[in-house]
Amino acid sequence: MSRKEVEEKLVKLGKKIVSDIEKGNNPAVEIPIRSLSNIVFDEKTRLLKLGDKTAKRYFFNVAQAKSFMQTLLVASFCRDIVKENIHTSIRDMYYNLKRTLEDSDENTFDEQAESDPIIVDLETSLGVLREQLHLIADRKGVVAGNVVVEDRGDEIDWSKLGSGGWSIPSAVEDIKFKKVKADFILVIEKNAGFERLHEDRFWKKYNCILIGTGGQPARGTRRLIKRLSVEHDLPVYVMTDSDSYGWYIYSVIKSGSMALAHASDELGTPNVKFIGLTISDIEKYGLQKSTIKATEQDLKRAKELLEYPWMDYKEWKREIKLMLQKKIKAEIEALSARGLKFLSEVYLPEKIEKKQFLP
């Protein structure tokens, strides 16, 4: 969707309100409901999505007048920054829009917790991403590989960035892929793992794109994985710690999250495969001395994962149950017990060659 189209959607929203007023109707905005009751797992796309329940937000309604006003304030703000082609953070927006209404003690917004959900309201009702509204999220994530992209007029070669790699920006919609030479994408949860693989030039040796997420990937990183995978038909392998949190990260990359169910089409990549660590790996690679006792929290989350329809694969059930039974977990770094280059020279090549992935 082009910037022009996003702007038109915002203008259309405004015109609709004007037309309500002119017709003498109660001005209203229709917004999809985002509570759990309206979040569904779409078997066909294998993505978490919003259902089709919506609610109307009216101007002439004591309970809704304020959030109606806030919705229009945010929409108008977004229209301005999209038009001017500038980006900003949701916190900056909050400060920018916060003011006291004339002849009253009433503020437009009292805290950011009021403006944040309005942004999601707009995303869902207009069917656009927050990044397309030019509201950026915190950046996190780094990438290296045989890829050349064009971004804001610069040509950036991801294979020529030394030890640093390219810091993945918050909004990757406008990035053009000029050259993509890769057989697959390897996503790794830990920065230390990224550094090790990057230093060993793993991406060069195995002709892949290497992405480090530094924990739960930021929206920009998720979107980049999706775009690269879809637009260049590349398989994606994800590596996380062998624990509930790591596996949850995997499930979010794959199927989206409940909090961002409205954006799963853009952020979720259902075809990703899990390369490790699994609990089975611990025995297979002799890492027994390098495990950690699972906490109550770990076990609780593991049980939750067992219930997720989007993690309903027999291979996953086996691994999760193995964890619950052994009450252990292990980090990616545990592989270093077998040598610092074990990850890049043995573990990953073996898994990829033998296609030992979890779905």
Add this chain to the structure above:
Amino acid sequence: MSRKEVEEKLVKLGKKIVSDIEKGNNPAVEIPIRSLSNIVFDEKTRLLKLGDKTAKRYFFNVAQAKSFMQTLLVASFCRDIVKENIHTSIRDMYYNLKRTLEDSDENTFDEQAESDPIIVDLETSLGVLREQLHLIADRKGVVAGNVVVEDRGDEIDWSKLGSGGWSIPSAVEDIKFKKVKADFILVIEKNAGFERLHEDRFWKKYNCILIGTGGQPARGTRRLIKRLSVEHDLPVYVMTDSDSYGWYIYSVIKSGSMALAHASDELGTPNVKFIGLTISDIEKYGLQKSTIKATEQDLKRAKELLEYPWMDYKEWKREIKLMLQKKIKAEIEALSARGLKFLSEVYLPEKIEKKQFLP
């Protein structure tokens, strides 16, 4: 210090132990003491430093035998990775060195909390940085500007990285500055601030190097600031939130921290100046509506800052006392109340032109 020299220092340590044994002496390593009692503020360099108290760690000493063994294990590990020219994280090192000693239940290390301080022991006793031992810290921080660097054989132009910027690596020792065209360095605590200034091409318009730290800067980022400032004689202006935590970040960039007092020469940049936000800015720029009530924790930390000899400047005392009196704080984003480009087009240019800095 070259890789060769670091390796020689490690080898010399080993040879000293061998010589102790051959002479029939109790093998020992001499290690500077790092407790508060041995941390001093050096008025001359304006840096926090370790004093000259040291302690000896002996092999034949029931209380010290284990940590003596651990010290040599870590030293030997570092010698290997320096020699092989590979880098790794301290967590990977821990896993790599962890094992059960033959014919015993005793592990070399039971947890990473045991191996981490040994690294600092080596840093201090050998007078080298952890990065020079090839042990990397987590990366964080991003940079843009009219600079070309050489890193691992790649030439990287910081002015041609689109919206992404260059992700600052953990170890910046080996980076060569090929071209540095800048009048000053601007360090900003918040990622959102970096993004805004980067989008407005602030670094181009004002011929500076723009560094985003994303909170308390990582070691690599601090070292990069120091190297750029010293090697290219550039003034550094730091921008943080107007609160105790932001000001503490400033004090760490400037004078080093107690935890890393041994590395202040490499990580601290005493000439940095504080560009804002100050509490006075709130009134000056009409941000009264955008302040936040200071918490008890904020006030407690502010009182601590008042006691730091390295923050003993009348300008700072005035600001800190103003905060304690008004019991408020403000974020960088608060400037957005005056418009999204207020930071890049009014606030910073005005401060820089009028040299309105705090020491």
